[in-house]
Amino acid sequence: MPDIISVKDFYEDASLLIPERIKKEIGHFNVFKTEELFATKPRTMPYNRRAYYKISLIIGKNRAEYADKVIHIENNALLFATPQIPYNWEPLDDNQTGTFCIFSEDFFAGSQSGIKLQDLPVFQPGGNPIFFLNEEQIDEVKLIFKKMFRELASNYAYKYDLLRNYVIELIHTGQKLQPLSALHTETSSSKRVSSLFIELLERQFPLEPPHQKLNFRSAKDYADQLSIHVNYLNKQLKEVTGKTTTELILERIVKEAKILLKHTDWNISEIAYSLGFEEPAHFNHLFKKHTTLSPRAFRV
Template sequence: MEIVTLEDFYKDTSQLIPEGINKEIGHFNIFKIDELNKSPKKNGMPYNRRAYFKISIISGRNKAEYADKVIDIEKNALLFATPKIPYHWLPQDENQSGYFCIFTTEFLAPSKSGMVLDDLPIFKPGGYPVFQLTDKAAEEITAIFKKMYDEISSNYAYKYDLLRNYVIELIHYGQKLQPLSVLYPTHNASARMTSLFIELLERQFPIESPHQKLSLRTAKDYATQLAVHVNHLNKVLKESTGKTTTDIITSRIVQEAKILLKQTDWNISEIAYSLGFEEIAHFSNFFRKQTGFSPLSFRA
């Protein structure tokens, strides 16, 4: 493959090197696909893929050949390309539109973005670099590209910081589309499930009003929210924490009950309701079983 320099790329596409491009900020630019298709070299590879990362939003029928994968695109696609993995994009019709941006490692250096590109699942070999999109998702992503396309021509002094944020948003969008098994390898799956459960549990608290009520109360509630079978969730938590799902939920509810009894003037009925108990008697029996005290004696 003939390697085309960055300068040749801009010359071929009638673009100028953007001002402010230097080693300190790295390189970034963005293009409209339908405008590039007017170029006489539209079927060629317009820049050296071995030097740049690329993110594209493309509308049209296409075939993507990426490493060992061949993906047929019927309408909309989001594509992530890394310098380390070759790919080939084959348009299947003439109605091609969208945007793509290119950037160097320096542009998203950890000191600027907090990211190490080669460590991200979206850019790793074996990942899923091409995503077919619904019209709604394509519209959301296209809106980000439009912001970048307008911003790069602005006179805003910090535009490259803003552009960097848009690129990071695209990367996160793509990584959220990755299967869980790619984002979190098998040996970390249990730890990840435990983390998701604890995060979901803690999001139910604190209880800040007697009119607030726990939305998730049982092990089955949490399993449903995490899209796993309750037995699987229980097995994972038992292995990673030594406690069952119900044990962990119960412990956290007791903790919140103690806080509400000691730090609020809510009556027992209000506290019981906010913690998911329909009857005061059920809450009193629960609290006594877990602590050895009645709610009133604990409050005293």
């Protein structure tokens, strides 16, 4: 059984690999080799909502959990992880290599790129965060990471500008692997309203401490925040998604409930309260209606 490494331990282990002169930049950008960081034995990165973005070249057999998705990686993949969506990856063999970089949103703050990470397709909620690579694509990604290592160790005064460019290159490499439909956004009012609603909905998550509670639960709550009539919001969402506002809210609540049930030690009453249910029985009824399982049965 692989050992679990905590986020705290992850940074303590990683810091041993960081030159003293750049330790001050940890939390903004860093890059690691998987086999060096986890040299002693295979470890599982725990399911957690981290404070940084991560792009990983995964080489080896792995099982990845991303929000409520489970993806099996047989050989090679590129993973894009965002702080808004928790993930976990578990190595399934001892032959693990690869590279990953981590960076915070403020790594791009004040840069000339104008990049807003949360707006990029590879970091969108509900998207596909993992892309399988052929040998040619692996070589291209390895070269980008190689340039990151070289630049990070240099004394060049503008090295972090270059590193931002390398991160952007990795992002575009992933986005080119997405279907074209995922890369082109519509400009209709329905699409704009839908995007604003989804952004507002996703901002309610993740729920960290058990006493934290959803700010908005009803369709009217969201319509009021967007300064539009609830019927107009419902019509626009129905046109774009085929679902009503309430259906989308409840689907996202159930998705978060699955995450909390599987990957926290909160009791069911705490989970129900944090998701806006005053009575656990109401939460149990909704969850079973959407999943056919009770929360307790799903957690087992």
